[in-house]
Amino acid sequence: MISSHKCARALLRGRSLSVINRRPKLLLFGYALWCACLYAGAFAQVPPAADSVCSQSNSFYEDGHFKVRRVVIQTPLGFLDSVQEQFAAIKSKLPLKEGEGFTVASYILAQDKLRAEYGALSPGERVRLVYIAPELKNCDSTTADPMLDAVFHVFTTEAISYLTSIFENQPDKITRSLAPGAASSDENRILPQIYTGYNASRQMFLGARTSFKSNGGLFNKMDIDASGSSQSAEAEMGLSGSRDFRTGLISHAEWRLGYQYSNIPASPIRLKEATVLAQLFGATRQLGGNGLILRFGTSVEGGNRQADLEGASTATSAVANARHGAIKMYLGGTANRGKQAWTASYGLQIGQAGEDVRVDYIKHILDSAYSVRWLPREHMPLRLDLQFNAGLIQSSSGRIPVAERFFGGNAQEDFIQGSDWRVRSSPLIRSFPQNRFNRVGAGLPIGGKNFVSANITIAQTVWNHPAVPDDVINDPQIGISLGGELSGSVQATVLSYITETPKFKDVIKKLDDINSILAQVDDEFKAILSKNPPQDVVDGIEGAQDDLDDTKDAIVALKTSPDMGQVRAIVVGFEGLSPSLIENVTSDIADIPADSTNADLDAQLEKVHSDAARLESLRSEAQKLYKEVRSLGSVDPKDIKEAADKLGDLSKTLDEIRKHIPQLPAGGPEEKAAGLIGKLNAFVSASMNAVNRVQSNMNSSDPDGPVIAKTNLELLSEGYGPSAPALLSAVQSYIGDLRSPLAELHLESEWEALNAQAGQLKNLQAALRDTLARVPMSEPQKKARSDVAYTGRVLDVVFRELNLIAVSPVVMFDAARIGPKISTGFGNMRYGMGGGVRFSLVTLDVTLGYSFNLNRHQGEGRGAFVFSMDIADLFR
Amino acid sequence: MAANSKCKPFSVNLAVLALNNKRQVSFGITRGCIDDKTPFYLINFVLRDKVDGGFQDRVKLDVRVGDTNNPKAQALVEQGLTMSQIEFLQGPITTRAKKLPPGTTDDPKLKDLTEKILDVK
Numbered sequence: 001m002i003s004s005h006k007c008a009r010a011l012l013r014g015r016s017l018s019v020i021n022r023r024p025k026l027l028l029f030g031y032a033l034w035c036a037c038l039y040a041g042a043f044a045q046v047p048p049a050a051d052s053v054c055s056q057s058n059s060f061y062e063d064g065h066f067k068v069r070r071v072v073i074q075t076p077l078g079f080l081d082s083v084q085e086q087f088a089a090i091k092s093k094l095p096l097k098e099g100e101g102f103t104v105a106s107y108i109l110a111q112d113k114l115r116a117e118y119g120a121l122s123p124g125e126r127v128r129l130v131y132i133a134p135e136l137k138n139c140d141s142t143t144a145d146p147m148l149d150a151v152f153h154v155f156t157t158e159a160i161s162y163l164t165s166i167f168e169n170q171p172d173k174i175t176r177s178l179a180p181g182a183a184s185s186d187e188n189r190i191l192p193q194i195y196t197g198y199n200a201s202r203q204m205f206l207g208a209r210t211s212f213k214s215n216g217g218l219f220n221k222m223d224i225d226a227s228g229s230s231q232s233a234e235a236e237m238g239l240s241g242s243r244d245f246r247t248g249l250i251s252h253a254e255w256r257l258g259y260q261y262s263n264i265p266a267s268p269i270r271l272k273e274a275t276v277l278a279q280l281f282g283a284t285r286q287l288g289g290n291g292l293i294l295r296f297g298t299s300v301e302g303g304n305r306q307a308d309l310e311g312a313s314t315a316t317s318a319v320a321n322a323r324h325g326a327i328k329m330y331l332g333g334t335a336n337r338g339k340q341a342w343t344a345s346y347g348l349q350i351g352q353a354g355e356d357v358r359v360d361y362i363k364h365i366l367d368s369a370y371s372v373r374w375l376p377r378e379h380m381p382l383r384l385d386l387q388f389n390a391g392l393i394q395s396s397s398g399r400i401p402v403a404e405r406f407f408g409g410n411a412q413e414d415f416i417q418g419s420d421w422r423v424r425s426s427p428l429i430r431s432f433p434q435n436r437f438n439r440v441g442a443g444l445p446i447g448g449k450n451f452v453s454a455n456i457t458i459a460q461t462v463w464n465h466p467a468v469p470d471d472v473i474n475d476p477q478i479g480i481s482l483g484g485e486l487s488g489s490v491q492a493t494v495l496s497y498i499t500e501t502p503k504f505k506d507v508i509k510k511l512d513d514i515n516s517i518l519a520q521v522d523d524e525f526k527a528i529l530s531k532n533p534p535q536d537v538v539d540g541i542e543g544a545q546d547d548l549d550d551t552k553d554a555i556v557a558l559k560t561s562p563d564m565g566q567v568r569a570i571v572v573g574f575e576g577l578s579p580s581l582i583e584n585v586t587s588d589i590a591d592i593p594a595d596s597t598n599a600d601l602d603a604q605l606e607k608v609h610s611d612a613a614r615l616e617s618l619r620s621e622a623q624k625l626y627k628e629v630r631s632l633g634s635v636d637p638k639d640i641k642e643a644a645d646k647l648g649d650l651s652k653t654l655d656e657i658r659k660h661i662p663q664l665p666a667g668g669p670e671e672k673a674a675g676l677i678g679k680l681n682a683f684v685s686a687s688m689n690a691v692n693r694v695q696s697n698m699n700s701s702d703p704d705g706p707v708i709a710k711t712n713l714e715l716l717s718e719g720y721g722p723s724a725p726a727l728l729s730a731v732q733s734y735i736g737d738l739r740s741p742l743a744e745l746h747l748e749s750e751w752e753a754l755n756a757q758a759g760q761l762k763n764l765q766a767a768l769r770d771t772l773a774r775v776p777m778s779e780p781q782k783k784a785r786s787d788v789a790y791t792g793r794v795l796d797v798v799f800r801e802l803n804l805i806a807v808s809p810v811v812m813f814d815a816a817r818i819g820p821k822i823s824t825g826f827g828n829m830r831y832g833m834g835g836g837v838r839f840s841l842v843t844l845d846v847t848l849g850y851s852f853n854l855n856r857h858q859g860e861g862r863g864a865f866v867f868s869m870d871i872a873d874l875f876r
Numbered sequence: 877m878a879a880n881s882k883c884k885p886f887s888v889n890l891a892v893l894a895l896n897n898k899r900q901v902s903f904g905i906t907r908g909c910i911d912d913k914t915p916f917y918l919i920n921f922v923l924r925d926k927v928d929g930g931f932q933d934r935v936k937l938d939v940r941v942g943d944t945n946n947p948k949a950q951a952l953v954e955q956g957l958t959m960s961q962i963e964f965l966q967g968p969i970t971t972r973a974k975k976l977p978p979g980t981t982d983d984p985k986l987k988d989l990t991e992k993i994l995d996v997k
Contacts, residue, residue: 057909057910057911057912058908058909058910058911059910059911060911104908104909104910107908108885108906108908108909108916108918111885111887111906111908112887112904112906112908112918114887115887115888115889115904115906116889116902116904118889119889119891119902119904120891120902121891121902128889128891129888129889130887130888130889130891130904131886131887131888132886132887132888133885133886134885134886475884475886477884477886478886480953480954481886481888481905481953481954482888483954483955484952484953484954484955484956485888485956486956487955487956488955488956488957488958488962489956490956491956491957491958491959491962492957492962494959495959495962495963495966550971554971563966564959564963564966565962565963565964565965565966565967565970566966566967566970566971568963568967569963569966569967569968569971574960574963574964574967574968574996574997575997576995576997577964577968577992577995577996578964578967578968578989633959686954689950689951689954690954690955693951693955701997702960702997703997704958704959704960704997707958707959708955708958711955711956711958712955715954715955
């Protein structure tokens with residue numbers, strides 16, 4: 001077997017392979033070998049000698065003095081070097097050690113240690129989810145020292161972020177800004193990458209790129225990229241800076257100064273460009289419910305454009321060599337709905353092609369694309385990508401540099417280099433090599449003044465290895481726990497959005513008033529202490545001082561980190577557990593004794609007590625404001641009473657289901673049915689627990705009771721997508737799945753009884769949903785649901801669609817035309833059609849294929865190889 | 877857990893970076909199995925603050941939930957934290973955590989507060 005570990009290390013650590021560049025490069029055998037290594041590596045885990053799950057309870061193995069043979073951590077990307085290094089570091093910290101005695105405590109604590117280690121956010125991540133499933137395997141009591149293996153299955157969202165960040169193309173960063181971000185910090189480090197590639201125009205080329213990032217400053221990033229071959233050269237350098245905005249319409253702004261040079265053949269001619277540029281780009285926040293984000297940018301450029309026409313004749317409007325000056329602007333947008341995405345951009349270039357400052361030509365670009373994924377089977381998506389581009393150059397002077405005309409082929413030119421947003425500005429027809437779709441007449445390979453192109457790509461996954469194994473996805477505890485975590489996230493997000501409301505600012509203002517009084521009391525304390533009061537007064541003041549300082553600190557902290565919990569802690573407290581901080585202060589002040597022997601001191605103490613009374617009064621006002629703003633997260637019990645009243649029927653139905661579930665032993669021929677029954681039981685139990693929580697909270701004195709009741713009603717009837725399904729949906733689904741297994745066991749009547757109850761359940765669930773849909777929600781509640789719904793969609797992709805490795809055949813069809821035609825036989829629509837294969841590593845897609853030139857002209861090739869490398873934006 | 881179902885161990889953790897990018901909060905639950913019928917819960921809270929450009933752990937705390945609290949811990953697993961419990965985390969627990977020296981792993985008062993989270997209303 002290939003030593004996949006060494007293979008992957010050699011290929012990945014040195015980054016000796018071409019990674020994404022703006023102009024895709026054709027690689028041949030490197031990636032095929034790389035993908036083979038990854039495939040081998042994914043399965044080249046140390047194979048267990050006797051892969052048996054230990055069937056006794058954990059305490060049995062502790063009582064039996066078993067020793068730990070191996071501690072194994074398994075994760076989908078265990079073959080990657082950095083992940084292996086992380087294993088070694090984490091393993092040494094675990095309380096469960098190889099060669100030592102097994103104990104239940106060390107086993108549980110090791111599991112929890114892994115949760116903590118893998119659960120920590122990496123720089124740039126905003127959310128991370130971790131799931132760990134431990135198991136004991138290969139228990140062997142036949143040896144003198146009985147042994148077992150402790151295996152921890154670890155699934156995190158971190159590995160996906162890490163892998164995609166290696167291959168991340170700058171243009172993809174903004175489109176994935178809502179997804180978990182890059183894993184590793186690269187500040188103050190030069191990060192070199194060497195790459196190589198091939199295409200028919202450039203031949204084999206070698207390049208290197210490096211970037212340097214620093215913290216702070218107007219320009220905090222420098223990029224250098226250079227590549228060359230016997231036929232071509234490209235170089236690019238840029239200084240850039242950026243800023244993200246927390247509020248307002250604009251979410252991101254970026255500025256860049258750069259220099260660019262290229263010398264690329266466009267057979268039979270050669271195009272050369274040298275450009276100095278100053279650029280500004282930006283993106284808005286998400287607008288509306290369909291994820292619409294607008295992007296805009298402008299670029300001011302100067303330099304020169306040259307075309308080595310090598311004997312080709314020219315039309316009078318084509319300028320071979322010219323000074324270049326241009327102002328470019330673009331506006332574009334993306335919108336997403338479920339698994340569909342739309343993008344569209346318009347670009348405008350006002351250009352100069354001479355020594356004089358004047359407008360020689362105006363270029364218009366339209367770039368649009370649509371993509372959609374279907375999931376006919378889990379982890380086997382069908383992807384459709386459509387693209388339409390068009391361009392037009394207008395010129396009254398007739399002076400258009402050849403290098404600015406439209407040249408097509410299997411690599412597209414970007415309208416503005418350096419922007420995170422791609423606006424494709426040349427026709428894409430994959431049956432022509434780069435720049436070779438360029439003839440507008442006999443002997444006129446000078447590009448066009450207008451073009452249209454349309455492209456279709458279809459890919460269907462036929463082989464895959466899921467990123468998350470089926471037994472994890474199908475573990476009912478996953479769905480139930482995720483539902484719980486997501487529900488908690490909704491509540492946390494509601495509280496967070498409440499702090500952004502105008503009413504919350506009123507609360508902060510009131511706390512500022514309170515802080516002023518506290519400052520006065522603080523001064524009064526100092527004045528009293530300076531007069532050497534009696535010891536009991538000193539003790540009383542010192543006792544109050546700590547609480548006073550805590551309260552002042554908490555109020556000040558709210559300026560930079562506003563949160564409802566601190567406000568509640570300051571002015572309300574937690575009944576039976578913790579009084580409010582202000583109550584602590586006033587209570588301490590009340591305990592400070594008076595000093596009847598010193599009238600002056602007594603008067604000062606009287607002042608302190610008077611201030612304490614004012615504090616208490618202000619606290620009451622603040623408490624009222626807190627309750628008003630907190631009510632934005634509350635639920636009126638009348639709004640959910642109708643749903644809650646249905647729970648009696650629901651409870652009876654669940655009881656009936658439980659009664660009719662056959663009791664089957666684990667193992668043997670009934671194993672499949674027993675497994676499904678175990679899952680059904682888990683969801684029935686969770687449903688009954690949720691019903692009980694609704695009923696107890698509807699009648700509870702807890703002010704949050706109705707919110708808790710509604711949360712549980714939502715868990716029962718709505719859920720958060722397939723990965724955290726509605727509890728009642730899961731019960732119905734497992735009942736449906738039991739039909740065949742129970743029929744095989746001749747238990748049809750039991751299934752019929754279950755199915756009848758499932759029908760009842762369906763009706764009750766629909767009624768609950770209808771009622772919940774009518775419950776009014778405040779703005780913070782709506783925003784929170786929207787945010788968590790996104791998390792649910794991400795989890796849906798991770799659990800049902802994401803593959804570690806996948807192979808998909810690809811079909812391509814292109815139609816393109818450049819014009820105007822100058823001689824007969826040119827300017828017609830040209831067609832290309834071909835096929836290939838796509839290798840996918842998590843979200844990195846590498847497509848290799850060949851496209852045939854269907855209406856080939858004399859002197860043109862039969863077709864061209866196709867290579868592309870993209871990040872699939874699954875987490876929209 | 878249902879009375880007749882076998883204890884199945886797992887851990888789930890959700891970590892979030894606050895909107896101001898200066899504080900990370902992580903809350904997780906581990907269920908271990910002492911034997912097939914006896915689950916054991918660990919509730920965990922980690923607070924990290926941004927100091928001099930980097931995030932530093934202020935406190936990592938593991939709290940064991942006694943067997944008598946199992947239904948409440950099970951509620952945490954199945955429905956998540958309530959708003960009052962989240963406020964308790966943000967309020968008294970964070971206040972206490974911030975007072976402790978960085979790297980503290982054992983503070984009786986903080987342990988007591990974290991155990992009380994199951995009773996917060």
